[in-house]
Amino acid sequence: MSNDDLDLAGKPKNEPLSPEGMAAEWATMPDMLVEEGEQDGGTDRLMSQDEIDTMLGFSVGGDDRDARNGIQAIVDSGSVAYERLPMLEIIFERLVRLLSTSLRNFFTDNVEVSLESIRSVRFGDYINSISLPAMLSVFKAEEWDNFGLITIESSLIYSVLDTMFGGKRGQPAPRVDGRPFTSIEINMLKRVIALILSDAEAAFKPLSPVRFTVDRIESNPRFVSISRPANAAIRVELKFDMEGRGGCLHLLLPYATIEPIRELLLESFMGEKLGRDAIWENHLATEVWQTDVAVTCVLHETQMPLKRVMKLEIGDTLMFDARPDSTVALRCGDFIVSEGRIGRVDDKIAVQVVSPLRRSKTTIAAFDSATSHLGSTS
Structure with a gap:
C-alpha cells in the first residue's frame, strides 16, 4: 500500500x-x-x-x-457622516436653546435640555434598537415633501405625564408596564410633540423655512416605515432633565428628507453662499445716502418731424400742449422718479413733489437670481 x-x-x-x-x-x-x-x-x-x-x-x-x-x-462607507453637513449641528444647538425656554413655560417648571449626540445610522438598525414601550410620532416636512420621526422613551413619557398631572418634584415617575397608552396620555403627549416641532421649524427657518405637521402616532416600530431599512438617516438624541425626572428623545431625519436643503447644510455658516460682507454693505449704504444726484425738471416734451427741426430759425415759436396747472416730470438720467408742480419761493423757482417716488422693481433677490443665471449660461 x-x-x-x-x-x-x-x-x-x-x-x-x-x-x-x-x-x-x-x-x-x-x-x-x-x-x-x-x-x-x-x-x-x-x-x-x-x-x-x-x-x-x-x-x-x-x-x-x-x-x-x-x-x-x-x-x-455607504452612509454619509453628518460631519459633512456643518449646519446641522448649528441648527440643533439652536433647537436646544429654543426648547429650554418653551418647555419651561409649558411645564411652569425647570427643564434642562441638552444635546447628547448626532449620529448617522441606518434606518433599519435604528428601528430594531428602539426599546419598548415608546411613543413614535411620524411628522411630515411639507416643503421638503418627506417624513421624519420623533421617538420618546418610556422614562421621558412617564416623567412628562407625571409633571403635567401635578406629580411631586424630585421623585422618579412611576412606570406602569404591560399596558398601552390611554387616549388622554396620547393627547397630552401630542401637545409636547407639537411644541417640539414648532421649535424645530424656528430652528430651520434662518436656513430654509419649513412646516412640520404630525402625521400619526404609533407605539409599534413596525408601523413607522418612513424609509427603507438600508437607507441612512440622521439621529439626534436630546436629553431632558426635570429635577430628577426625565429621559431621552430621538429626532430621526432620513437623508432623503433633508436632500432638498443639502446644499445649504454644506455651508460652514449661514449666508456663506451669498458671499456678502456686512461691514462693506453698511459702508456702501452710508456713502449712497450722501451722494449728490442731479434731478432734471422737464416741463413738457413734444415730437416733430426732422425736416421741421431743420427749418427752425431765430424767432420761431414752438407751441407746447401744457397748462399752467399741469404736472412736470422729475427725471434722474433717463428715469422718471416723481412728478411735481412749478411754483415760486421768494425769488426762486421751486417744484413741489405731488407723487411718491417710484421705487425700482429690481430687488436684491431678483438681481442675485439674474446674476446667477447669467453666470450659469456664460
Missing part, C-alpha cells in the same frame, strides 16, 4: 472510522497542518480570533467610525 492510499492519520482512506477515531483525527489535524507548513518553508497558519475580528471590523469596542476597519468599514 502506497502513501497516497493513507490519510493524514496514517490509516487507509477507504477504511471507515469510528466516532472516537474521527474526533481524534479532527483534534490532531491543526497540529499536523502547522508542522507540514513549517517543513515546506511556507507561512500557512490558522488565524486567531483577534485577527478575525480585526478583518471583519468588530474588534473596536467603541462607536468611533474613524477607528473601524475591514468589512465593517466597507459596509459603513
